[in-house]
Amino acid sequence: MGFFIGDLHRQIEQLHQEQYADPTASNTFTVYRGQGLSIEDFEQMVKIKGGLISFNNFLFASKDPKISLGSAQDATINPDQVGVFFIMEINPTQTTVPIASIAGISKLQGEDEEEVLFSMHSVFRIQDINEMDGNNSLYQVNLVLAAGNDPELSRITDYIRQRQESTPNSEGWYRLGMILQEMGQFGTAEDIYQILLNQTNDDKNKASIYGQLGLIKYKQGEYQEALTFYQKYLDVQQQSLSPNDPELASSYDNIGLVHHSMGNYPKALSYYETTLEIQRQSLPLNHLDLASSYNNTGLVHYYMHDYLKALFYYEKNLEIKHQSLVPNHPNLAMSYNNIGLMYYHMRDHLKALSYYEKALEIQRQSLPLNHPDLATTSNNIGLVHYYMHNYLKALSSHEKALEIRQQSLPPIHPDLATSSNNIGLVFEKKGNYAEARTFYEHAIQIGQQSLPSNSPHLQGYRKNLERVKNK
Template sequence: LNFAQQAATNPNLVGILFIMSINPTDSTSVFASIKNVSYFHTKDEVLFSMHTIFRIGDIQPMDENNRLYQVNLTLANDNDEHLRTITDRIRKETFPNSKGWSRLGEFLIKMGQFNKAEEIYEVLFDQTTDENDKAPIYNQLGRIKDKQGKHLEALTYYEKSLPIYQKTLASNHPDLAHLYNNIGEVYYSMGDYSKALASHEKALTIRQQSLPSNHSDLGVSYNNIGLVYYSMGDCSKALASHEKALAIRQQSLPSNHPDLGVSYSNMGLVYYNMGDYPKALLSHEKAIAIKQQSLPSIHPSLGNSYNNIGLVYYSMGDYPKALASHEKALGVRQQSLASNHSDLGMSYNNIGLVYYSMSDYPKALSFHEKALAIRQQSLASSHPDLGASYNNIGLVYYSMGDYAKALSSHDNALTVRQKSLPSNHPDLGMSYNNIGLVHYNMGDYPKALSFHEKALAIRRQSLPSDHPDLGMSYNNIGLVHYNMGDYPKALSSHEAALAIRLPSLASNHPDLATSYNNIGLVYYSMGDYPKALASHEKALAIKQQSLPSIHPSLGNSHNNIGLVYYSMGDYPKALSSHEKALVIRQQSLPSDHSDLGMSYNNIGLVYYSMGDHPKALASHENALTIRQKSLPSDHPDLGMSYNNIGLVYYSMGDYAKALLSHEKALAIRQHSLPSNHPDVGASYNNIGVLYENMSNYAKAHSFYGRAVQVAQQALPSN
């Protein structure tokens, strides 16, 4: 008790007093009093044998400060069913067929002590004179090298072991299956998925011949085959394999065994990549429930599960839950991993992605920079994850409108990826794609088109013809053609994107909605409003199935439908759609977000067209207030707001206020747009109309003349 009470003086300690209840008739565990032989003559000490097991009873606080506890223990009964189940399972999983040093080596591998295990097997190798007896040692040395990341050395050892096994063992011997399994894992780690699949299928064939149908090793084979198919992008075959692995493990393992958690986790990853987020979430939640029962609270595997759940919530658009899950993953990893461990970099990266999607760009940038700093410490300068960090930082700068820094970051990502990846690797395609997006937003459409076409060329070489990233490239090329005014090419590209996405994605996948949305925008610009409306309604229907009811993307769809109804002259329906967009945006976006400004602007246009000038003015002023907070002072959208306010004042007969607003619109447009831009001409024209109504015909004539000059400059040279 004195030792336990010492914790009261140290804030970093908690005192524990164990009270042990022992019934010698219940257990064969050996214990004895050592009072007469102990160094501490005044202590009445009892020595227990190493395998003695106690069952924890209740735990009670012994003071008011929760610094001292009493824990009641009872010596476990030899006939305790739970204890027997656990010990039987431990015996089965701790290499019962191995003996002596060989068994110790396997323990050390399981514990992650690869260098110590290697020393043991090297001693065993030196002591082995029979060449045939060296095969299992080669096999274990291969496992060690694989765990150390030295895959080519691992493969060399396995290749030494294989001919010996083929010569000395039956063709369906389980040890031969283990070897093929290990070879498959090496090829998998090296990214050679075809050879990995061939090796794992050989292992499976042997195990099907030599083992009971519910043997756990069959589960291992199906699991590994599933991992290979997943990495090859064949999600349906991956899912089928993982389901077989799960069925076997449910028959052969306890309900809280970690391997069941692994199966659920792997199925969750497959469902996630298939876009079936509810099933992915359910699988990952089952995985974490098992892990919480069977693993310590700071075990890295729990961090992985929290990470995976965070990824699903992120893709479902539930960013608060995604953030909470990733923060839990980060907390576990900070306690269990080295400060420069790559998984910490992954957590910072994923938190950065969530903040990015929440439009909190400063926090997103901060976390991506933390991820980059860790990766620069722990990874080679050409490691692909460094490329990913530069890529993500580029995306943040892109969204912050800092295109120069975005372009620099994406160039860094491209440089890393060109050094570390094959010339047709999909990540190179992603870099070209992102550089294309930056040029697109800088208004350099020819460069944007060039980079998107490079991305498409790589993706055609490296991905299946129905891969979603091909759909992304066609989509982006369509956006460029759309902004270049080439609507037929834009429509063709968006329809190509849709054709790829329809067979490869779930019917409610958000990317399908994106394609329908973009096709709707093209039809809208071509003046085909019925087709535009049909496309936007399809986009909305998909989003309503797959996204939360207040997701910003739903607001975008309602907004686009409102624009179509407005152009069709159906102002009540237009107003209804824009008001729905506004409600969603008010709930899901910051109060100064530019999309809120867009909604107020569009509502203002509808009220103006309905002749309700006071409501139109109020809406446009709301739009202007938001845009003044969220946009640079020379942003074209500010010019649009001043222009629209000017139109309302004109219609209300307040020419002085109308003139002031149109002059502000013109000043912004002259600063931010080319001199021959139609909006500049529109401002000259609107000011001319005002001067004419104010009977100042000289100024009216001057501004009309400037409007005509702008129109003439914008006409084709021929």
Template sequence: MAHLDSIYIFCSNKLRHQGWTQNWTKIKGVHTNIKDICQALQLAVKQCDQDTIPVSFHPINEMASLENLNQLEPTFMYTQIFKDILLDMEHNKHAIQYFITYCRRYGFVSSIHINCFEKEYRPQLAIWWYTSPSNIYSMLNYALSTLNVDTIITMGFFICHLHQQIQQLYEEQLSTYGKETFIVYRGQGLHKLDFEKLQKTNGGLMSFNNFLSTSKDKEVSLEFARRASKKLNMVGILFIMSIDPCIESTLFASIKEKSYFKKEDEVLFSMHTVFRVSAIKPMDNKNEFYQVELQLTSVDDQQVRLLTDRIREEAGDGTGWQRLGNLFLKMGHFNKAEKFYNVLLKHTSDGSERALYYNQLGFIHSYHGNYGKAVWYYEKTLEIEQKILSSNDPDLGSSYTNIGTVYSKMGEYSKALSSHEKALRIRQKTLPSNDPSLGSSYNNIGSVYNNMGEYAKALSSHQKALEIRQKAFLSNHPSIGSSYNSIGSVYDNMGDYLKALSFYEKALDIWQETLPSSHPNFASSYNNIGSLYYKIGECSKALSSHKKALEIQQMTLPLNHPDLATSYNNIGSVYNKMGEYYEALSFYYRALRIREKTLPSNHRLLATSYNNIGGVYENMRENTKALSYYERALEVYQKILPSDHSDLANSYNNIGSVYDSMAEYPKALSFYDRALEIREKTLPSSHPDLAISNWYMGSVFNDMEDYSKALLYSERALNVWQSALPPTHPHIKTVKESIEIVTQKL
């Protein structure tokens, strides 16, 4: 019953119900007269509207951390941008008709009122309609408190007309105020959690993120506050607002002559009024009723200016709606952004605008891991741009880049490479040689080559990207950190772990200087460092890094995002190496479930999951299950990878290992030999994977009692590991002991 605010009973015998209704706090009255119950209901609706107006709080200490926009309340930012946009727009008769159709379709306003609105509405009657019992006020209040983008846009003309009428009255009435500060009142309820925020804001700012209704009649406001104090989890507040008419601030006006209710002495403020909280005083002994003193701030108030400038800076350039969309995305409110762009698509037929909105929807679906939908939206963007832009327009390069990035995430590397190379060719023709967009293209191409196992080409591309970025940016720019991270990844795959760690740490140092602590780049960095520690056998450091990555991702990503699967997979690998097999399986299966939901059936990462689960079952001596998962992985790899790819080598190696455990030595040797052949062809001579292949071959020959070959392969393994790993690594100790045993058998 949480959504039920009040109950009113209409009956013929009031005495019959007065007793039992006293036990139910939500029953507010028993009425026998239709006029009385209608008046009570109107008052209850107004009370609910008063209590649900969206408000925001900005303590003084918050201003020191304005670099992190996430610390500002979203409603404050969005309504500020909405106000800027809607007041700048032109609204015609079509907007009014669309609103009427919208209300009829969704039933927000009764048919009687909307028919009357259609016949009689004019801009100079905006205040009358706002204060009337037509539900328009409630509709607007709900839209702004829930950030219902569709309703806000639909009511844009009304917001603009209401503001303009307040402005006209303000200009007419200004001379009557003189220079004396005057007081207005507002009674309402605040949820206890909001009241706690208000208490922390003493001396700071409080904003009302809607049009604000106040009264010159203290008793009327007191009654609203008293009624609110009796509600569950609510605190009754009497706001005493000090208004200095000499300062430039949010517009306000007495609307007594324009209101539906002529008897109410109401002062109405335009959207987004900001006050400074000067005092908070209890008015009872139960901590349920407070007097809060507010002072209207000037538009030149330093704290207000900091807030609004920061928001406008983050929203960026472009049209009003584009700036609002930018803000949604920068704040990470992707679901709101998706609804917003779909609404905008319904409202425009302009090609360039539709291309932009499709592009942003592609970005959102890519972020959520819906790669098929992301490609569809990006290709819709490209289709429009190819019709309206020249063949070398930089925006085409951006679209090819976006498509290539998604194909890369889908594991379709040839398509990804083709798209990124198209983007590079366009940018080379139209941009200066040190433009950051060229750096991005080289970085993207390098990442694809890295995934394809072509490490020399990957390094070359990433080095070009780094050189461009070092010319274009300051030394601690996040993009330079991205280049270091990418180069580290290539060295990591090449088995040069010391170089890889050096580049990973350079990237992390830059990002720690320049990015908020929950930025996705940190998850990438911690995962890379964790994987590297895993490879060199430092499991506790690896686990710590991977858990840091997971913590960031769980704060910022949806539950089924592919990046979460990566972290679950990495943590599973560490637990597997530590011998905690049930923990390992738990994390591996979490990763697999996400990947099966979000990726195509032949995606490389699915094969990775199959391999990893197979590895745990092998360690648990459940060879049949292990072989089943390894073979599923090999089946995927053979469909999507070139015949000499390193992942195929790993897969052959894993299957060989199971046959080795089952004492089926000829089969084991066959698979080990295929793995070794690929690794000798594609990896540098000091790569640890070469040591693993030689070690496994030596182990099988030892079991087959072919000791000369066992010694040959074991010594090869030792030579590689000594050049690639720390001298205390357990692999080195193990192979030395094995060589001693084999030597004794010769």
């Protein structure tokens, strides 16, 4: 089964020989790659600055820095990741790993983008690591492709060779499927897993493949098929695992997530509760997986408009995070926001405001000041002040939310329409109808470009504009 990876390697090798046979075509050049790294992985990379880093899978890079920088910036939206903008200096005549330009070959690239594909186990030396634009979630990392005569590289090469000799080919296929999923190539990943499924008789291997196929279908929005694969995964696990095994909890959670996405809230709740039951028996009571399950269960109760029960589970989630996370961790802010939202729906505006302000305080300490999460919390605070008739404070919060969203989101993002509409509502309450009309019109303009024509939000913006026209 390893022929697929081997064939791809040989194709890159052949292109490399064709493209760099001419000495005039072998000058050093630069390519770029943007991606997110976990905080732990990034900190490890900082520790080995000046040393070597190996990319153990096939690696795409672009000759267009703007596209790669955008990918790195997008990664900063996740508070558990660091956005990394790699600048890679390449001398194709000195590399031990074949590389090739795939301009005109790759279906992933745009018309103006030229991509370069590295075969597996490309190794770079980390030259420099610098924060970008004062954003402690976004870094530029300068790399130089390691030459074949590098003594440190020789030691790594020996290790890789030993690892390849001891790793079954099926594992390579499985990893490649995961890489393709990360690249958004779900159809190709599915083909690989179907081949693996057809060629294995081992139930444990089948279970893992069912799980990956379920994940692919879920990401594609094909929820019924995702349920089928996740259920097969669970059926195999139930034959070999004890009833309180944490892996079973993960499978129940996956099925619950699919039902949740389909709007089947009672079924989702049933699976989430089973997940919780297993985790309470098998995990420490302050384990973050438990916190995640409490959050999921609370979210379903919220969508079912049972705010008291949702509040109970969100408070359980916050209790665990207090024990397991540092005091200014962004995930704590998320929990405070969720609890604030429950109090908001229960019309306890003072308590809602208190939790929203705690969330904002943490976010200001732990996130870039233009992070979209700060805009969300500022928006929530503005809504509470609006319903408490504190219109000046509401206006200040909504204007701050709009300012952040203008800096961090595309110009036609629906959240910009939301902020414009909220500012319009405040101006209308203050009797400033001309200003209100301007912001309602702006909300409609964005909504027409980013929302379906029958969107209730867009219909609401239009009703607001018509109302203010008559004043």
